[in-house]
Amino acid sequence: MCGIIGYTGKKNAEEVLLKGLSRLEYRGYDSAGVAVLKAGELHVRKKQGKLSVLAEDLKRAPLAGNTGIGHTRWATHGVPNDINAHPHVDHKRHIAVVHNGIIENYQQLKEKLQKAGYAFSSDTDSEVIAHLISEQYKGDLRAAVRTALKQVKGSFAIAVVHRGEPGRVIGARKDSPLIVGLGEEENFIASDIPAVLEYTRKVIYLENGEIVDLSGDTCVICGPKGKKIRKRPVEIKWDISQAEKKGYRHFMLKEIFEQPEVLRNIFKERIKGGRVEFEELAIRDTQIRKIKRIAIVACGTAYHAGLTGKYMIEKYAKVPVWVDNSSEFRYREPLVGRDTLVIVISQSGETADTLAALREAKDRGARVLAICNVLGSSIARESDGVIYTHAGPEIAVASTKAYTAQLAILYLFTYYLASVRKVAMTDGRSFLRRLKRLPSLAERMLAQYHSRKNILARYAAEFHEYYLARNNKSCFLYLGRNINYPNALEGALKLKEISYISAEGYPAGEMKHGPIALIDENPWVVCIAVQADTYEKMLSNIQEIKARGGIVIAVVSAGDKTLRDSKMNYLIEVPRAPEAFSPVLVAIPLQLLAYHVAAEFGYDIDQPRNLAKSVTVE
Numbered sequence: 001m002c003g004i005i006g007y008t009g010k011k012n013a014e015e016v017l018l019k020g021l022s023r024l025e026y027r028g029y030d031s032a033g034v035a036v037l038k039a040g041e042l043h044v045r046k047k048q049g050k051l052s053v054l055a056e057d058l059k060r061a062p063l064a065g066n067t068g069i070g071h072t073r074w075a076t077h078g079v080p081n082d083i084n085a086h087p088h089v090d091h092k093r094h095i096a097v098v099h100n101g102i103i104e105n106y107q108q109l110k111e112k113l114q115k116a117g118y119a120f121s122s123d124t125d126s127e128v129i130a131h132l133i134s135e136q137y138k139g140d141l142r143a144a145v146r147t148a149l150k151q152v153k154g155s156f157a158i159a160v161v162h163r164g165e166p167g168r169v170i171g172a173r174k175d176s177p178l179i180v181g182l183g184e185e186e187n188f189i190a191s192d193i194p195a196v197l198e199y200t201r202k203v204i205y206l207e208n209g210e211i212v213d214l215s216g217d218t219c220v221i222c223g224p225k226g227k228k229i230r231k232r233p234v235e236i237k238w239d240i241s242q243a244e245k246k247g248y249r250h251f252m253l254k255e256i257f258e259q260p261e262v263l264r265n266i267f268k269e270r271i272k273g274g275r276v277e278f279e280e281l282a283i284r285d286t287q288i289r290k291i292k293r294i295a296i297v298a299c300g301t302a303y304h305a306g307l308t309g310k311y312m313i314e315k316y317a318k319v320p321v322w323v324d325n326s327s328e329f330r331y332r333e334p335l336v337g338r339d340t341l342v343i344v345i346s347q348s349g350e351t352a353d354t355l356a357a358l359r360e361a362k363d364r365g366a367r368v369l370a371i372c373n374v375l376g377s378s379i380a381r382e383s384d385g386v387i388y389t390h391a392g393p394e395i396a397v398a399s400t401k402a403y404t405a406q407l408a409i410l411y412l413f414t415y416y417l418a419s420v421r422k423v424a425m426t427d428g429r430s431f432l433r434r435l436k437r438l439p440s441l442a443e444r445m446l447a448q449y450h451s452r453k454n455i456l457a458r459y460a461a462e463f464h465e466y467y468l469a470r471n472n473k474s475c476f477l478y479l480g481r482n483i484n485y486p487n488a489l490e491g492a493l494k495l496k497e498i499s500y501i502s503a504e505g506y507p508a509g510e511m512k513h514g515p516i517a518l519i520d521e522n523p524w525v526v527c528i529a530v531q532a533d534t535y536e537k538m539l540s541n542i543q544e545i546k547a548r549g550g551i552v553i554a555v556v557s558a559g560d561k562t563l564r565d566s567k568m569n570y571l572i573e574v575p576r577a578p579e580a581f582s583p584v585l586v587a588i589p590l591q592l593l594a595y596h597v598a599a600e601f602g603y604d605i606d607q608p609r610n611l612a613k614s615v616t617v618e
């Protein structure tokens with residue numbers, strides 16, 4: 001959470017910083033600020049609210065200068081206001097710092113510094129860094145940063161400038177991401193690649209404990225012990241246009257509609273001559289054969305993908321799988337060892353809990369495989385092997401295309417696992433052929449949702465009216481069974497995160513064990529009842545809900561006559577597909593339903609309140 005950027009070169013720093021921050025705003029957006037160096041002076045401007053508030057202010061009174069740092073905040077310590085916004089300065093206003101992470105011992109440090117006469121102005125943990133650097137400063141900013149950070153416990157990615165050292169930006173990281181962008185007579189640091197991609201494709205990933213010292217034409221990197229090290233930049237292949245809205249009203253909508261293409265690319269890239277290939281896997285077949293069990297560890301949407309993976313792997317590859325939330329796994333002495341494959345799933349590759357879970361698993365001797373979207377992210381780098389989803393940048397906070405891409409990879413990995421372990425799959429021959437049909441099925445389904453007046457938009461409008469008429473009393477329940485149970489959780493998560501409507505996901509078979517008590521005319525119940533072994537059971541669940549006055553949105557396979565004839569309140573048809581692959585097709589209209597509900601309520605869909613795209617703090 002929080003995005004940071006630093007620039008030094010010949011351009012107008014303010015402009016570069018604002019543009020970069022606009023590409024990092026997905027990481028946090030409750031306040032923003034910049035600090036710019038000019039002719040021995042340090043100018044700081046920061047504002048509560050979205051980046052646009054700061055941009056307006058800077059338009060009225062611009063800051064000139066060619067070196068600076070910037071920040072977009074997701075509050076941890078201290079409410080979002082102008083004072084708590086970054087950059088933070090030391091008491092002399094010589095040093096400015098932007099920080100992403102959490103300083104765990106900030107209270108002790110603050111008390112120590114206050115006793116030594118340093119006056120604090122904010123409630124943040126980050127401000128201590130500015131004062132610590134000031135305390136250590138003896139004319140060399142890099143040396144001061146290095147010594148100051150020795151006292152700091154917790155996670156950080158920082159960028160620092162000093163008014164007496166024009167053209168110099170220092171960056172450092174521990175457990176929060178930081179990349180260096182190398183340009184022509186200009187250099188950058190940032191939390192993430194899109195912030196610099198307009199200017200350069202040459203990027204260096206900084207590791208924990210490293211410090212970078214930038215000027216317009218030099219880039220010095222020092223290791224944890226202060227020794228200079230050489231690091232080779234990587235060339236970023238993807239395009240900045242992938243991070244644009246391309247005519248869609250929101251990134252979320254654009255990303256939903258990108259799914260057929262993402263799936264098509266995944267299958268094209270991974271299925272070769274009737275076999276599945278994972279070039280970057282780096283885990284040998286002999287090791288895969290020795291695996292006794294698999295633990296899948298992830299957060300949020302990625303966790304839901306993991307739950308679907310369990311159904312697939314156990315059914316087809318016959319390896320026992322359990323699935324954990326990363327935040328639980330890391331603190332509960334999990335029984336993993338050399339015979340366990342731990343699969344961590346993460347879109348961003350920077351989620352703090354998943355990263356910590358990965359480290360815990362490695363410490364216990366397990367092999368770790370990452371399924372990850374962001375190239376070179378911390379999770380991808382620290383795992384033994386990685387399979388990239390290559391879904392392109394996902395900007396909307398609500399994850400959509402990353403989810404279905406994770407599902408696609410899990411299908412392929414299941415097939416790969418079964419092949420390597422020589423497990424005969426019941427429908428092995430047709431598996432890949434049928435899987436490859438998913439992109440066209442998804443494309444055809446999405447075609448009917450292109451118009452603004454599509455059926456899901458209508459359902460959303462009716463829900464909105466219903467909600468208002470009932471004094472905001474309605475809520476949503478999502479029910480599914482078997483391999484579509486995770487989709488019930490995911491549908492509910494999508495809705496609550498962008499529309500702030502209470503929504504719960506449940507395995508339909510659990511209804512009678514409690515949730516059925518919720519049913520009256522208030523909740524809208526989304527029942528996933530596509531063609532499946534448990535279809536009849538779902539029909540009974542639906543009847544039980546209808547009998548108690550509940551409003552049902554049934555998600556059915558195309559051509560389902562039973563539910564069409566039995567007076568459902570609302571129907572959503574998805575193309576017919578084998579049950580195992582239906583989760584991809586079911587997920588898409590549920591994403592769209594959530595999208596349209598949030599749009600009806602007029603909420604900020606891409607940047608919902610209280611959330612951030614990558615959760616890099618615990």
Ligand code: M6R
Pocket residue numbers: 299300301302345346347348349350351354397398399400493494497613614615
């Ligand atoms: O980057 P990750 O996949 O590790 O992120 C995990 C969750 O934070 C993420 O999926 C979150 O739940 C999304 N906002 C859901 O839409």
